[in-house]
Every structure is written in structure tokens, then in C-alpha cells.
Amino acid sequence: MGRSHCAGIEKEDLIEWFRWHPPEDDYKLMQWNDQALSGEGFVHWQPFDHPQLGKVEIGGWSFKTMWQNAPAQFLPKLCEQQFRFAITHALMAPRLAVAKAEITAQGENIYQITVQWENQGFLPTYTSQKALERKAVRPIQVTLKKPDSITLITGKIHQELPHLEGRSNKAKSSLANGIDYRHHLIWVIRGNPREKLTITPKLRGLARCKRS
Structure with a gap:
């Protein structure tokens, strides 16, 4: 004042x-x-x-x-x-987190990796509609880092994760807009799943998923 x-x-x-x-x-x-x-x-x-x-x-x-x-x-x-x-x-900023990470054996030394990402913050990962209109934000880039002993069968080393909504569009109802705050990515690999794998999203302040 x-x-x-x-x-x-x-x-x-x-x-x-x-x-x-x-x-x-x-x-x-x-x-x-x-x-x-x-x-x-x-x-x-x-x-x-x-x-x-x-x-x-x-x-x-x-x-x-x-x-x-x-x-x-x-x-x-x-x-x-x-x-x-x-x-x-x-504290209202978007906060991308790994809600679930699973490795499922498919047989013959083949494994499926499923990572479920979740925006646990208040704002969406694009922060505002105006930021989208002005193209001031980029899609979330997710990178899989693996040793040479691991073969990637399906999925990509670099993938895009769509922007996820936060809690801001659910202020009136926790059931609004379904699961627009969540998305999963899948990779299928051949090799020892106990080898060190790192999956990292390129968005400031976000956690990474490791398997070692």
C-alpha cells in the first residue's frame, strides 16, 4: 500500500x-x-x-x-x-515427478520399462495459456541414457512428453478434466535390466528416474 x-x-x-x-x-x-x-x-x-x-x-x-x-x-x-x-x-510452480516406474520381463532377456510422469504442482508445466500462444515454452524433452550393452527395441532415446496440467484447473472439483496431469512413456530394451539406466526430463527443477 x-x-x-x-x-x-x-x-x-x-x-x-x-x-x-x-x-x-x-x-x-x-x-x-x-x-x-x-x-x-x-x-x-x-x-x-x-x-x-x-x-x-x-x-x-x-x-x-x-x-x-x-x-x-x-x-x-x-x-x-x-x-x-x-x-x-x-510454491505454485509446476512440479514434475515420477509417480510410478516399472520394469516388466517379456522373456528372452527383453524388458518393458514404463514410467508414469505426474505434475504434482499447482500450475501446468506450460505455466500459462499466454506462454503457449507466444511459444515461450518448449515440450518436455525426456532422455534415456543407457550403456552400450543395452539394446533399445522400441521407444526413442529422446522423446517428448506433452505438457501436463496442474491443480489450477481443478480448483472447483478434484475430478475435473480426468487425468490430464499424468502421462506415461514406454521403452522396450534387450539386456540386463540391472544395468544403470537414467531417464531425465528436460524441465527446470524436475527429478530423474534411475535404475541401477
Whole structure:
């Protein structure tokens, strides 16, 4: 909440208000400065002998502590509010997780690997519809890393995982839109399944699936 709002000044455009506002607004600010800040936000005009301009007067609002930053006594509460907002915003981020990983024997040293991915975050993995429209987000790239002793029969080393919805589109009902937050990928390999396999999604802050 800005100091002008605290002083009871209503405005729609802050920039335009700075360019021009009625003298009554200045009077309200001065009243608020006297009552809430004990006058510390304004330096009374006083004569000053300037080396180039000669005799002048200096004074006015303390711009650094009155306009550029909040007055010091308001900073602890404002910082806490901003901190909580930032943390809450971060906690709403998409969070891709491995819901299930299975290796099923198919016979003759052939195995099927099934990994079920799940967005356990609030926002979808594309974060916003506008990000999709502007093509600001890429599909989730999933990479299988395997030793040379493992042969890949079906599936690809690099695959795309479609974007997954989060909890944001289920605010009114946990049953809305089915399982749009979940998707699975399948690989079929030949070789020893106990060899080290790593499946990694390329999306910031996401876990990987290992089998070793």
C-alpha cells in the first residue's frame, strides 16, 4: 500500500498523478507525513549558499525514504509481505515427478520399462495459456541414457512428453478434466535390466528416474 493511498488519495494512474495532481493531494500527504512519520518525510525549505548558483533554498520531500523506498518503520511489514508473496508464487510452480516406474520381463532377456510422469504442482508445466500462444515454452524433452550393452527395441532415446496440467484447473472439483496431469512413456530394451539406466526430463527443477 503506497503512501499516497495511506494519505487518502485515490488515483488510477500513478505516473500521470506524478506529472500533475491537485494541490489538495499535497496537503493530504503533508498531513499524513506529520501524523504517521512525525514530519520526517519532508525537509523544510532553508537557505543555502550554492557555489555556482549563489543563494538558493533547498528542501522538500525526502525522495529516497519517502518515494523511492517506503519509510523505514513500514519496511519490516512490507518486506514480510513481499517475501510471502514470492514464496507462495514459487510454491505454485509446476512440479514434475515420477509417480510410478516399472520394469516388466517379456522373456528372452527383453524388458518393458514404463514410467508414469505426474505434475504434482499447482500450475501446468506450460505455466500459462499466454506462454503457449507466444511459444515461450518448449515440450518436455525426456532422455534415456543407457550403456552400450543395452539394446533399445522400441521407444526413442529422446522423446517428448506433452505438457501436463496442474491443480489450477481443478480448483472447483478434484475430478475435473480426468487425468490430464499424468502421462506415461514406454521403452522396450534387450539386456540386463540391472544395468544403470537414467531417464531425465528436460524441465527446470524436475527429478530423474534411475535404475541401477
